[in-house]
Amino acid sequence: MVPAGEAVDAALEDLAGHLDGDDVVVDGGNSHFEDSVRRAERTAAAYLDCGTSGGPAGAQLGFSLMVGGPEWAYRELEPVFDAVATGPDGHDRMGPAGSGHYVKMVHNGVEYALMQAYGEGFELLAEGRYDLDLEAVARTWNNGAVIRSWLLELCEEAFREEGSDLGTVADHVAGGSTGTWTVQEALAQEVPVPLIYAALSERFDSRATGDGPGRFSRRLANRLRYGFGRHEIARREG
Numbered sequence: 001m002v003p004a005g006e007a008v009d010a011a012l013e014d015l016a017g018h019l020d021g022d023d024v025v026v027d028g029g030n031s032h033f034e035d036s037v038r039r040a041e042r043t044a045a046a047y048l049d050c051g052t053s054g055g056p057a058g059a060q061l062g063f064s065l066m067v068g069g070p071e072w073a074y075r076e077l078e079p080v081f082d083a084v085a086t087g088p089d090g091h092d093r094m095g096p097a098g099s100g101h102y103v104k105m106v107h108n109g110v111e112y113a114l115m116q117a118y119g120e121g122f123e124l125l126a127e128g129r130y131d132l133d134l135e136a137v138a139r140t141w142n143n144g145a146v147i148r149s150w151l152l153e154l155c156e157e158a159f160r161e162e163g164s165d166l167g168t169v170a171d172h173v174a175g176g177s178t179g180t181w182t183v184q185e186a187l188a189q190e191v192p193v194p195l196i197y198a199a200l201s202e203r204f205d206s207r208a209t210g211d212g213p214g215r216f217s218r219r220l221a222n223r224l225r226y227g228f229g230r231h232e233i234a235r236r237e238g
Helices: 006-018 033-042 071-076 078-084 099-127 134-141 150-162 177-189 194-206 216-229
Strands: 024-027 046-053 064-068 091-095
Touching (some): 006 024, 046 071, 071 078, 078 091, 099 134, 099 150, 099 177, 099 194, 194 216
Parallel strands (some): 064 091
Antiparallel strands (some): 046 064
16 A cells, blocks of 8 residues: 555565565556566566545445455455455455556546546535535435435535535645546547546646635646545635
8 A cells, every 4th residue: 555656666676585476566546557467477476456436434434445356365354355445345346456556546547537526516506696605515415315326425425514605615626646547548549538638627727726715627627536545635715
């Protein structure tokens, strides 16, 4: 569980002299899937790329684990995955090397689009015809509505803690690497992903809009990132 990038290669280099074909290495970060394929080919041990979703809350609730790599290695570690995930239904082998991180990459692209959709809906409610308690709206939607979800629970949390106007939360949405990878892969495969692309573009645009009030939808996305990942909340003055 180290950050994607050079840190993974450094950890593997430290382990290299201690590994053989009977060992299993699990990369539980969110590396680029092509890096995972390369590492699997160069590592003496069986290499499992394990896309991990659930944020800090997963430490108590269990994670969702998307695993790629040799089937025998996955089977050997099933008891570990059962313990770390939400249970047997919270993990599965996606396929060969790279597939776990590939599925997690697309998962994050979907996450971007869902956050954007919630943001736009609540922006319309915030700017619309009625003076609404958005925490009450989110709570009501989360009880039986078609669009209920953990992200919507985090919207409810955001409005409860920041207010319906989101207080000082800034129009600045950080992150973007996995969403960028998703769009790049969609271009390579010639698969249209207009919603994911638009959500990624909104993130990029949020970083060039100055310190004004900005768009409500992007401010909500900023706060949601804190909710599921405890990422720092960018705030504006006043």
